[in-house]
Amino acid sequence: MRTPHVDVALFKRIMGGRPAESTRLAAPRVRTAAPVGAWLSEDGAVRLDIFDDGTYDGQVAGRKRHAHGTYTIDGATMTLSDESGLYTAVALGEGELEMAGYRLGPAL
Numbered sequence: 212m213r214t215p216h217v218d219v220a221l222f223k224r225i226m227g228g229r230p231a232e233s234t235r236l237a238a239p240r241v242r243t244a245a246p247v248g249a250w251l252s253e254d255g256a257v258r259l260d261i262f263d264d265g266t267y268d269g270q271v272a273g274r275k276r277h278a279h280g281t282y283t284i285d286g287a288t289m290t291l292s293d294e295s296g297l298y299t300a301v302a303l304g305e306g307e308l309e310m311a312g313y314r315l316g317p318a319l
Contacts, residue, residue: 245284249318250308257313259301267291 250259256272261282269278269291280293282301289301289308302309307316 245282245289246303246308250315251318252313252315257310257315258318259308259310259315 245261245263245265247261247263250261251257258270260268260270262268265281265283267278267280267282278291278293278295278297280291282289282291284290284303287303289303291299291301291310293299299310307314309315
């Protein structure tokens, strides 16, 4: 099985905006289920909708193209696989997600 390549620099360029001050989350608990729901960065620039059917939709303020694809979960990491072929790692923390330097919390 081929290990997915995560091009963080490219993803940061695609995502734009301001990265989080710290990229380290507290030691996450191991997840067995996806964090289904809507997730949003503090500044509202990045939104990630995670669906229970194994798909996701990502949106970035100022970008016309939405990211669509599937995800897999391996312990405390969720890997997004965009339809364009881009793979992105998402750290699953307690009550928050971290993706390419952005911290996302539950959208209310």
